[in-house]
Amino acid sequence: MVKKTGIVLVLLLSIASFSQTKKARIVEDFNKNWNFKLGDYPQAINANFNIADWRTLNLPHDWSIEGAFDKDSKTKQAQGFLPAGKGWYRKVFTIPANWKNKAISIEFDGVFKNSEVFINGHSLGIRPNGYISFGYELSQYLYFGKPNVIAVKVDNDAQPNSRWYTGSGIYRNVRLVVSEKLHVAKWGTYVTTPEVSAQKASVNCEVTIDNENASAKEFKLVTSIVNANNVEVANSTSIEKFEPKTSAKKVHNLTVNQPKLWDTENPYMYKVLTRIYENSKLIDNYETPLGFRFFSFDAEKGFSLNGKPTKILGVCLHHDNGALGAVENIHAVKRKLKILKEMGANAIRMAHNPHSLEMMQLCDEMGFIVQDEAFDVWKKKKVTNDYHKDWDAWHKQDLEDFIKRDRNHPSVMMWSIGNEIREQFDSTGIAITRELAQIVKSLDKTRPVTSALTENVIEKNFIYQSGALDLLGFNYKHEDYKDFPVRFKGQKILASESVSALETRGHYDQPSDVIKTWPPKYGAPFDGNADWTVSAYDQVKSYWGATHEDNWKTIKKQDFMAGTFIWTGFDYIGEPDPYPYPARSSYFGIIDLAGFPKDVYYMYQSEWTTKPVLHIFPHWNWTAGQEVDVWAYYNNADEVELFLNGKSLGKKSKQNDDLHISWRVKFEPGTIKAISRKGGKVVLEKEIKTAGEASKIALVANKKTLKNDSYDLVYVTVSITDKDGNLVPNANNLIDFEVIGGGKLVGVDNGYQAGWDSFKANSCKVFNGKCIAIIQSNGKKENIQLKASTGIDILAKAIEIKVE
Ligand code: GAL
Numbered sequence: 001m002v003k004k005t006g007i008v009l010v011l012l013l014s015i016a017s018f019s020q021t022k023k024a025r026i027v028e029d030f031n032k033n034w035n036f037k038l039g040d041y042p043q044a045i046n047a048n049f050n051i052a053d054w055r056t057l058n059l060p061h062d063w064s065i066e067g068a069f070d071k072d073s074k075t076k077q078a079q080g081f082l083p084a085g086k087g088w089y090r091k092v093f094t095i096p097a098n099w100k101n102k103a104i105s106i107e108f109d110g111v112f113k114n115s116e117v118f119i120n121g122h123s124l125g126i127r128p129n130g131y132i133s134f135g136y137e138l139s140q141y142l143y144f145g146k147p148n149v150i151a152v153k154v155d156n157d158a159q160p161n162s163r164w165y166t167g168s169g170i171y172r173n174v175r176l177v178v179s180e181k182l183h184v185a186k187w188g189t190y191v192t193t194p195e196v197s198a199q200k201a202s203v204n205c206e207v208t209i210d211n212e213n214a215s216a217k218e219f220k221l222v223t224s225i226v227n228a229n230n231v232e233v234a235n236s237t238s239i240e241k242f243e244p245k246t247s248a249k250k251v252h253n254l255t256v257n258q259p260k261l262w263d264t265e266n267p268y269m270y271k272v273l274t275r276i277y278e279n280s281k282l283i284d285n286y287e288t289p290l291g292f293r294f295f296s297f298d299a300e301k302g303f304s305l306n307g308k309p310t311k312i313l314g315v316c317l318h319h320d321n322g323a324l325g326a327v328e329n330i331h332a333v334k335r336k337l338k339i340l341k342e343m344g345a346n347a348i349r350m351a352h353n354p355h356s357l358e359m360m361q362l363c364d365e366m367g368f369i370v371q372d373e374a375f376d377v378w379k380k381k382k383v384t385n386d387y388h389k390d391w392d393a394w395h396k397q398d399l400e401d402f403i404k405r406d407r408n409h410p411s412v413m414m415w416s417i418g419n420e421i422r423e424q425f426d427s428t429g430i431a432i433t434r435e436l437a438q439i440v441k442s443l444d445k446t447r448p449v450t451s452a453l454t455e456n457v458i459e460k461n462f463i464y465q466s467g468a469l470d471l472l473g474f475n476y477k478h479e480d481y482k483d484f485p486v487r488f489k490g491q492k493i494l495a496s497e498s499v500s501a502l503e504t505r506g507h508y509d510q511p512s513d514v515i516k517t518w519p520p521k522y523g524a525p526f527d528g529n530a531d532w533t534v535s536a537y538d539q540v541k542s543y544w545g546a547t548h549e550d551n552w553k554t555i556k557k558q559d560f561m562a563g564t565f566i567w568t569g570f571d572y573i574g575e576p577d578p579y580p581y582p583a584r585s586s587y588f589g590i591i592d593l594a595g596f597p598k599d600v601y602y603m604y605q606s607e608w609t610t611k612p613v614l615h616i617f618p619h620w621n622w623t624a625g626q627e628v629d630v631w632a633y634y635n636n637a638d639e640v641e642l643f644l645n646g647k648s649l650g651k652k653s654k655q656n657d658d659l660h661i662s663w664r665v666k667f668e669p670g671t672i673k674a675i676s677r678k679g680g681k682v683v684l685e686k687e688i689k690t691a692g693e694a695s696k697i698a699l700v701a702n703k704k705t706l707k708n709d710s711y712d713l714v715y716v717t718v719s720i721t722d723k724d725g726n727l728v729p730n731a732n733n734l735i736d737f738e739v740i741g742g743g744k745l746v747g748v749d750n751g752y753q754a755g756w757d758s759f760k761a762n763s764c765k766v767f768n769g770k771c772i773a774i775i776q777s778n779g780k781k782e783n784i785q786l787k788a789s790t791g792i793d794i795l796a797k798a799i800e801i802k803v804e
Pocket residue numbers: 163352419420475497500542545567575577
């Protein structure tokens with residue numbers, strides 16, 4: 001058992017460093033050095049169980065993404081043909097003898113799914129819901145100063161159980177929380193801002209405190225509000241007395257003068273620090289995020305933030321991180337949100353389940369309005385083994401825990417109790433909606449309760465009929481919106497889901513040719529190709545959806561409509577609807593699975609931002625004489641002039657509610673160039689050259705330095721170019737990767753929806769000229785070299801990334 005000794009030593013070292021910090025509460029990263037094995041090992045709860053053939057790994061971990069795509073997989077197409085099954089995790093750890101009188105608990109941010117956690121042979125509980133955060137008190141079962149065994153059973157075997165890729169395993173962070181027996185309870189603060197103006201904000205801090213001691217305790221409770229520079233701007237103190245074994249709520253009211261408001265452009269964050277002192281000694285400290293903002297939904301004027309009319313310009317996101325699978329990593333989430341922010345999105349809908357703590361934290365910090373969503377199914381199933389099986393026993397607790405975890409985030413402005421729930425067609429929907437709305441209101445009255453509804457005649461929808469929704473969410477059917485102010489007089493309305501158009505990055509079927517058979521029929525051969533690509537001109541859509549342009553044209557004109565959430569921001573694994581095998585991931589994203597924007601990204605950027613935009617497409621490698629549609633998305637200009645090899649093809653400008661302009665151009669090799677002008681002055685120029693033969697690899701990293709913390713990620717974009725650096729638009733070379741130094745390759749992807757190679761391979765085929773390599777710190781403080789090489793014609797290329 002040499003391994004065990006190693007683990008113990010590492011932990012003791014990290015504990016020693018914790019005890020030197022000033023904070024009373026210890027929150028320890030508990031992700032490192034777990035053992036894992038696929039299969040079912042009930043005996044693994046015992047200390048003497050032999051784990052010689054188990055893998056050692058760090059969490060978060062998703063075993064599905066490590067497996068091979070399999071057409072016969074029980075998860076089926078909706079979940080991306082990846083494996084599921086059962087697996088066990090186990091970790092041996094020692095805690096110091098002097099922690100005997102502490103409250104020690106373990107927190108899991110998400111385990112997919114049906115977890116059961118055991119400590120030293122005792123079951124702490126089960127948790128069927130794979131998206132919910134949960135924790136267990138451990139103290140009573142722990143051995144102090146001696147090894148303890150924690151074992152986690154994960155059972156994702158009953159399939160299919162989802163309409164999209166879920167991943168399997170302990171795929172979010174785990175931590176150990178150590179405090180005195182008098183402490184702030186789990187999710188024990190509830191901070192609201194009953195009044196907010198530029199002059200003054202009032203803050204109500206409700207704190208739940210547990211006294212787990214066998215004796216009464218007298219203590220000082222201190223609440224401070226600190227600004228983004230950690231300067232205290234308000235505080236409040238009270239002396240409290242708690243009887244033994246009690247839990248109670250205490251309220252502090254504070255005022256902050258001239259608060260800096262939180263909005264989507266300047267998401268200014270404060271913090272509430274809750275401290276407990278016993279005999280002048282700090283015995284607990286707890287942090288709560290705080291942002292000052294006020295918002296309203298109005299039946300006529302739509303949404304406003306801090307009194308300013310604001311359209312919700314949102315996207316729906318599923319929880320996977322592309323090639324990383326369900327593995328949660330703050331750096332992966334930050335990259336996604338940054339790409340969306342640059343597009344102009346100001347809102348995220350958490351489809352269709354609780355997302356990670358990191359996602360919530362980043363939405364606060366980066367300024368996104370959040371629709372936080374609890375469920376995709378209630379009691380009636382969508383697929384055989386989905387959450388409906390757990391509904392009766394778990395929905396109340398899951399919903400309560402979800403609200404308690406997320407209600408302090410200023411970014412959250414709506415609670416969605418469900419997406420396209422089956423009970424909307426069934427009168428039982430009335431009672432369930434009322435019950436869920438009441439649960440939400442019992443924990444938070446500061447945000448509206450909504451639900452994403454679908455049906456031809458919404459008036460017949462039972463969730464709507466319950467009368468319990470504060471905000472009506474409508475999915476699709478944008479043509480009907482114009483009548484809503486009359487049909488739903490006085491109701492607040494949001495297009496909770498829209499579009500579901502399909503694109504493959506870098507693939508172009510000419511709209512002028514294809515439009516003849518418009519609109520496409522569901523799954524008809526015309527709207528997709530034999531290689532499972534679809535055109536990236538905004539022309540292919542699901543039968544229930546709309547093109548991006550049609551949808552946005554409608555919504556931008558309707559003031560009563562609070563805004564919209566486009567399905568989806570990024571492609572996600574699974575649900576390649578309507579395309580069958582071998583497609584294995586969705587086409588709906590504005591951005592592909594690897595994180596490369598599709599062309600329509602720039603339509604949104606031209607509409608949703610004020611920065612100057614000019615984007616032309618397609619690429620310029622066609623057959624001589626072929627007629628090509630050249631499209632341009634632009635803003636901040638009166639006109640755009642197009643040139644082919646220096647010859648003007650004319651000036652054009654958007655008419656009426658156009659969102660793009662286009663030219664039909666007879667192809668000749670060379671340079672296609674666009675110039676946008678305002679008042680005769682050039683705003684932007686863009687050109688695309690006909691690429692010659694593939695002859696170089698270009699590597700571009702999304703950051704210059706990586707932290708040696710074994711979490712940090714760098715995404716390296718790999719492009720195949722000709723000798724002059726022009727992207728070769730149809731290149732499909734296989735790239736072999738080698739990483740040396742302080743990093744390891746954790747994922748590769750090219751965004752192709754029907755790719756059948758593993759995301760975990762050491763090589764990747766570029767698709768339409770590009771792929772991505774994701775490198776993670778391996779903890780070593782050594783600079784990283786990524787080497788990329790391919791066939792003899794193309795020079796191998798290396799890039800160095802500094803590690804700090
Ligand atoms: C919606 C549904 C989403 C997704 C989408 C695909 O109806 O809410 O989860 O399935 O369709 O177009």
